[in-house]
Amino acid sequence: MNNTSPLSFEAQLKSIQQLIQTAKFNDAIKQSKQLLEQTSNQEEQAELWYLLAVAQRYSKDYSNALISITELLKCNNTHSRAHQEQGYNQLALNHSEQAKNSFEKAVELNPSLVASWQELIEIYRDINQPQNIQKAANHLAKLKSLPPALLAVTEFMHEGKLLKAEQVCRHFLQNNKHHVDGMCMLAEIGIELKIYDDAEFLLASAIELAPTHINARSQYLNLLIRLGKYKLAEQQANTLLAEQPDNLSYNIAKASVLTGLGEIEEAIALFEKIINKDDKIAGLHLQLGHALKAKGDIKKAVQSYQKAYQINPDYGDAYWSLANTKTYRFSDEEIAKMQAKREDESLAIIDKVQLHFATAKAFEDKKEFPQAFQAYLQGNQLQRANNGFDINKIEQQVDEQIKYCTAELFEKYAHIGFEAPDPIFIVGLPRAGSTLLEQILASHSQVDGTMELHNILGLASRLRGRVQIKDNQESPYPKNLHEINTDYFKRFGQQFIDETRVYRDNAPFFIDKMPNNFLHLGLIKLILPNAKIIDARRSPMACCFSGFKQLFAEGQDFSYSLEDIGRYYQAYLKLMAHWKQVLPNFILTINHEDVVEDLDKEVHRMLDFCGLAFEQSCIDFHKTKRAIKTPSSEQVRQPIYKSATEQWRYFEEYLTPLKKVLNV
Known part of the structure; x- marks a missing residue:
């Protein structure tokens, strides 16, 4: 089947949206189905399945709406609004437990979905979960405190529409020059787009304007670590720890900074102190492993990486970090686990990529070169599909x-x-x-x-x-x-x-x-x-x-x-x-x-x-x-x-x- 041209598709998409807005649901359903037959483009299909599901729900055809959402999720299982729609339909059919799971998945993928948080509060109230009610209410209050433009920016960001998010955020800041939350959002977009100097300037300006803005300073700290500016990062970590000495993330950041500064013994001591309080965080063991590896203590680094995947068997980075020591040899049992895990469709892409590369290294060490190359190829193809690189x-x-x-x-x-x-x-x-x-x-x-x-x-x-x-x-x-x-x-x-x-x-x-x-x-x-x-x-x-x-x-x-x-x-x-x-x-x-x-x-x-x-x-x-x-x-x-x-x-x-x- 031939793909529709981008212009005609956009025009027809708007036409369907207008039909839904004017309550012409049957016409919207008919037009969506016709257009679905004309395109093989997966992104276009996802958009159409979504509009079809919305029109079906409004016309109270909940069962068919759920079928449409299932098709949509085959095209894109990270479509947050699809999970939200699924929740609405399940609620209408009195499947409240399924609805709860759908809304929770929706806000996991896109924490800015106000409607999903509102539905979750009602569901948590019905099943008497006060802690979850409070958590959802706090998040909802935070979202509602944002100006509408910035709420839209957060939605675009979570949907991966970064250039649109940047455009809306910049326009907002032109009229609200010193809005610190807006500056933080634009910096976050800059980091995602790898425009690090812009992001750094924005965050440095934000904490100058609002020295007590914890989120801005925390964001600035994380960016400085990413850029390897460890001396500056140390100042920010110390400022945050002076305010919140027991804050887990600030202590972890401080330990990472010490690793970057080459103060490895201090970093290891701090990581171990944090782990002694809670040894069930896989990422902590991974970072301790990195510090031990930088020191040259490979035996202990390996133990930390193994502990990380024991806590979280899906943790691709733990397996890849073992492979990346270049000296570790995986057991047959570990190889079997990695092979099984990388085929898990629910696994995050980055974990899959890391597992492919780790498995490849394991096979190479066993001199099983055909299997090794196949795993390297799969890992590379998956990574390349998500980085948008153009050699031209x-x-x-x-x-x-x-x-x-x-x-x-x-x-x-x-x-x-x-x-x-x-x-x-x-x-x-x-x-x-x-x-x-x-x-x-x-x-x-x-x-x-x-x-x-x-x-x-x-x-x-x-x-x-x-x-x-x-x-x-x-x-x-x-x-x-x-x-x-x-x-x-x-x-x-x-x-x-x-x-x-x-x-x-x-x-x-x-x-x-x-x-x-x-x-x-x-x-x-x-x-x-x-x-x-x-x-x-x-x-x-x-x-x-x-x-x-x-x-x-x-x-x-x-x-x-x-x-x-x-x-x-x-x-x-x-x-x-x-x-x-x-x-x-x-x-x-x-x-x-x-x-x-x-x-x-x-x-x-x-x-x-x-x-x-x-x-x-x-x-x-x-x-x-x-x-x-x-x-x-x-x-x-x-x-x-x-x-x-x-x-x-x-x-x-x-x-x-x-x-x-x-x-x-």
Whole structure:
């Protein structure tokens, strides 16, 4: 069946809505059924089943309305209003227990459904559940206290309509500039859309306007943790704990902050103190495991991860965290559990993805490569289906960098940036060996290891602006590097040094190992002309397949398709060749295979490039004690080994799409 065109579908949808509003229910039912026969688009079908169910309920045809809702939930089982409709019909048929479950599911999916909360209060009253009455009444009062526009924003957010939510929220704030709840909502939307600098500014402004607004400060704290701004996060956590010292979430946040600051022993002690009060929270054991892993205590980390899945058998992150130690071996019983769980249709998508990746690692360790690849493929496909990544946009960014970041630009603006020599940027693709290079350099007495810092990406995002870039339309950045006031370059460089100081100890140099910074080396050269760039490179097949096998905590959305990751690698090579041409002597390429083959030689090359005297500790990098929070943490605590360089060959027969893109 052919899909209806978007315009005709929207018009017909509005027509059905108008029929319902004017009580022409039979006409609405007839039109809905006709349109359902004309479309095979699942989203369109869901909209039509919903309107059909509403019209059937209004015409008191409750049984058929429930059949329509069942069909709707087959299209989209997270449709909150479908569960609400189901509740209405079950109530009409006097199935109050089923109705209660439906309304509870509706508000679980969308806590802003006022009507569902109202119905739940009545149901709880009938079955004499005073605690639930109070909880529902409190939530309802909170919703009713919101201005209508912000209530609409919360509904759009819970329905996943983020751009519509942003539009309504911004319009509201234009007329209510200092409305703190509105600012918090817009920040939440920004976080969902990964516009972190906007969200950070909004929340910082909100707590300045309303220092006692607990929700704003709590939101700000969580964002700072997400961005790795642990010093600032510590201040917010301490402020919140001064007000509510026994608050569980603030104590957990404080422990996470301590982990981020590298104060691992204190973090572990705080996690254990919290767990002693309540040891039935799976997420707490998971976070304790992360802290223990960062410390290097893998045995105890494993015990914490196992405890997490024992408490919550659906907890995909616990299984994936075990796999992500890279050294854990799953038992046959654990593998059977994971296989059964990942087929559970009611399981959240993120848990399914994590279970697929964990199962894949388990099969790979057992050398059962066909089953391993199938699980990796399923996990990647599921993750890719939900991230909206478009490789064409990356390739367009690369072309624009090459077009506008010319040799003439760098000659014209040479040495106008901030002259500090402090930063050493390690760039490349994830899984190319950057953690190993960081560990080698951070073992030097003059160099601080930090983490993957978001500052350069944030600056590029600000220069790009908030315009929606249509297909084939150029972004304002990097073209605007030719146009902005040149005083800004020095200011941006100074800002980078100032903002990153919180991640450093006292060494004169520090490392930023955000791999994606390779896209912005021209910007880095303009704002920090004396920075050092190390290009961590690994053979194409090994690098790309290693990325395909890794489930990243955030970002790296290109890695969930063999074709995408191959095209990304090719775009990276193309841009790095350009940077080397227009920025001679600015970049040192270090091949992972060369480090494995001759560590001493490559360590001397890196230290010479960075202007650092040789120190034996760089050769003995695996003895260096520091918190490491990347997937390679256990590998860099061991001497160099060669076994990983050819692991992709076990899967070679499945990697034709990747080989084709890479031309190997």
